[in-house]
Amino acid sequence: MMQKVLEYVLANAEENNPSSILETIDKFTIESGEFLMNVGPEKGQILQSSLKKYNPMKVLELGAFIGYSAILIASTIENDAILFSIDSDQNSINISQKMVNFAGLSNKINFINA
Numbered sequence: 001m002m003q004k005v006l007e008y009v010l011a012n013a014e015e016n017n018p019s020s021i022l023e024t025i026d027k028f029t030i031e032s033g034e035f036l037m038n039v040g041p042e043k044g045q046i047l048q049s050s051l052k053k054y055n056p057m058k059v060l061e062l063g064a065f066i067g068y069s070a071i072l073i074a075s076t077i078e079n080d081a082i083l084f085s086i087d088s089d090q091n092s093i094n095i096s097q098k099m100v101n102f103a104g105l106s107n108k109i110n111f112i113n114a
Contacts, residue, residue: 001034002066002095010097016104018075025068038068051076061085064111067096067103074105086112 004030013024022044039047051059051073055060057080059073064087082114087093093111100106 001036004028004032005036005043006095006098007056010036010102011031013102016101018071018103018105021071021099021103022068025066035069037065039072040068040110044069044072047072055081057081059083063087064089064096066091066092067099070096070100070103070109071103074100075103077108079108083109084112085109085113086113103111 005025008028009021009024012027014020014093022041023061025038026041028034029038047069056077059077059081061073061083064070064085070083070085077083082098085096087094087096090113093113097106097111
């Protein structure tokens, strides 16, 4: 499933445009009828609001899955802030890294397999 989402995003989203990538993932979910464990647009707005309010320089994410929240967080935090995303599944990290690279945000995210 994760590979299908990645392929869909690479074929349909605009590179270096985090919003386009997130919208494309949401569109994939609707069109495919598949359940994805991602933040989604509604909870994403709450997360973005908190990030803007507290303006953290370091953020810790537990569970990368396909990189949805990593892209959301990295596109919201300051340019000199960093996100540490930890996942025990190397495949999730690989998919997330590809998504993040496509979004142009790899300089703001450090993935850790643990």
